[in-house]
Amino acid sequence: MRQLDRYMFRQMTAAFLLFCLILTGVIWLTQAVRLIDTVLSAGQSAVLLVELSLLVLPRVLGAVIPLAGFAAVIYTVNKLYSEAELVVMMMAGQGPYALARPVAVFAVGLSLLTLVMTNAIAPAGERRLDAGRQAIAAELANSLLREGRFLYPTDGLTVFIREADPDGRMAGLFLHDERDPNRPVTYTAERAALLRDGPVARLVMSNGAALSYAGREDRLARVQFDEFTYDLSDLLNPAEAGPTRAGSMSTLALIAPGTAALASETFRHGRFMARGHERIVYGLHALVLPVLAVAVMLTGGYRRRGFGQRILAAACAGAVLIAAAVAVKSIVVGAPAAWAVSYLPSALGAAVCALLLYRATRARTLPAGGQPA
Secondary structure, X not given: OOHHHHHHHHHHHHHHHHHHHHHHHHHHHHHHHHHHHHHHHOOOOHHHHHHHHHOOHHXXXXXXXXXXXXHHHHHHHHHHHHOOXXXXXXXXXXXHHHHHHHHHHHHHHHHHHHHHHHHHHHHHHHHHHHHHHHHHHHOHHHHOOOOOOEEEEEOOEEEEEEEEOOOOEEEEEEEEEOOOOOOOEXXXXXXXXXXXXXXXXXXXXXXXXXXXXXXOOOEXXXXXXXXXXXXXXXXXXXXXXXXXXXXHOOHHHHHOOOHHHHHOOOOOHHHHHHHHHHHHHHHHHHHHHHHHHHHHHHOOOOOOOOOHHHHHHHHHHHHHHHHHHHHHHHHHHHOHHHHHHHHHHHHHHHHHHHHHHHHHHHHHOOOOOOOOO
């Protein structure tokens, strides 16, 4: 790599790290917020919250790296122009291909990093994240013994305890179960006790009432009981069934599922197939987007008015590429056999890059009259 290429590479790397930090921080926080209720409601420590939140980072980085690389190239080319360095390079005979060469090397590095992140590191992190969530669910007994707070141990279940003892005895229990949206039930009890025997866990309530609402009949039913047993076994011992989340499966298992996976009720062929190819497409985007940015920015050569319009054009071109990728993903979800269309936007983007760079190079070899120099 020549000295000029190394200089541009360093500029792009510094800008990439800045954009990657900003975008990752914003997206990571939105993902980590979902874990806060799960971890804190189960009475777990902040250390576990940080650990589980960090496991989300590889998945976030897989989507952020192509965007950060794209923004870094636009920023670097515009910075070189505003400081007159780009003008000096052009005056020294650096053509579009020469200026795009360090960008291509930069894009190849981002592409390899993205492929490793989306196909190896992120699935491994998702599997550890699933294991952490199952461990939290297994510790549900501890979360139920926290008094004076509304707790949400799982989706659709709300618990409030006025008083609780470490041995599992409770006073003033409120439990709202809406996991069946057609028939939510609310339990109240003066006393309760949590009993566990191996994989079996039951909440025994005394002197209470159960309220259930039947929406179709528009009727509220109330049943008073002296003692009632509520089964918690499915919450304390979550089943480790087949493929339920595409994020935790390997790419090969997603795009070439085995017989057992296809027979599973939780396996959605189109959705899982689209997710598997999307991981590879992210790597292609990391390769195409930076080159597309520099190709659009250099089209037409030097302009005294600046690169404002071409920055907008480059941003629009990148947005079109990403939107096309989202559109073809929906096609694969509905028709898994059409998985090849997942790569169509990247292929068209690469063709546009080659065409724009060719036109920019050819424009430099033609004088104002339009005849070859």
